[in-house]
Amino acid sequence: MADPPPGVRLGIDHGDARIGVASSDPSGILATPVETVARGDGDLARLAVLVEELSAVCVYVGLPRSLSGGEGPAAGKVRAFARELAALLDPVPVRLCDERLSTVTAEGQLREQGRKGKKRRAVVDQAAAVVILQGALDRERRTGGAAGEPVSPDD
Numbered sequence: 001m002a003d004p005p006p007g008v009r010l011g012i013d014h015g016d017a018r019i020g021v022a023s024s025d026p027s028g029i030l031a032t033p034v035e036t037v038a039r040g041d042g043d044l045a046r047l048a049v050l051v052e053e054l055s056a057v058c059v060y061v062g063l064p065r066s067l068s069g070g071e072g073p074a075a076g077k078v079r080a081f082a083r084e085l086a087a088l089l090d091p092v093p094v095r096l097c098d099e100r101l102s103t104v105t106a107e108g109q110l111r112e113q114g115r116k117g118k119k120r121r122a123v124v125d126q127a128a129a130v131v132i133l134q135g136a137l138d139r140e141r142r143t144g145g146a147a148g149e150p151v152s153p154d155d
Contacts, residue, residue, distance in 0.1 A: 006026060006027065006028070007028075007055060007056065008023050008024055008025070008026055008054045008055055008056045008057065009023070009056060009059070009060060009136065009137065010022065010023050010024075010050065010051060010054065010058075010060065011059075011060050011129040011130065011133025011134075011136065012047070012059060012061040012062065012085075012129060013099070013128035013132055014061060014077070014081050014082075015039065015125060017038070018037065018038060018039060019036065019037040019038075019039060019043060019125065020036055020124070020125030020126040020129035021033075021035050021037060021047070021050060021126065022132070022133045023054050023056070023133070024137055028137050028140060030134075030137075031130045031134040031137060032130065033126035033127065033130055034050065034054075034126065034129075035050075035126065036126055044084060044088055047059075047085060047088075047089075048088050048089060051089055051092055056092060057092065057093075058093050058094075058146065059085065059092060059093070059094045059095070060096075060097045060133055060148060061078060061081070061094060061095070061096055061097070062096075062097055062098075062128070062129070062132040063075055063078050063079070063082075063098055063148075064099055065098055065099070079151075082096055082151045083151055083152070083153070085151075086153040087154075090153040093146070093150060094150075094151040094153075095136075095148035097132055097135060097139075097147050097148035098135075099128070135147070
């Protein structure tokens with residue numbers, strides 16, 4: 001995807017218990033929260049439904065890296081998840097984007113808004129997905145091309 005086509009993009013924050021989902025406007029300018037999907041049976045199917053309902057043209061999945069840029073076990077889990085998602089969504093492209101500090105950034109933003117405890121935990125995954133997606137959208141605008149690395153559905 002050299003030149004991103006016009007249309008909605010989704011951002012995904014993958015966690016062990018929950019998946020945060022965000023979407024962009026059709027112009028690819030602004031990311032907003034969509035929902036939190038429980039991990040487990042039916043999670044990929046729910047994401048496929050969201051892609052279809054929102055007519056998404058690309059899905060960005062946050063890839064957790066260490067501050068030094070390395071990848072640990074969490075990154076391996078996300079890569080496996082992204083491959084499964086890419087196979088399910090094909091031909092809609094799935095791309096991995098560096099998500100260093102996305103949850104920390106989201107937590108800080110929610111704290112600044114005065115959200116506490118359970119209320120904050122309930123939306124932090126969506127807020128992290130917004131941070132991931134907004135970063136990808138900003139990179140698209142700066143470079144004129146898609147952000148992140150493509151995920152092949154054939155891997």
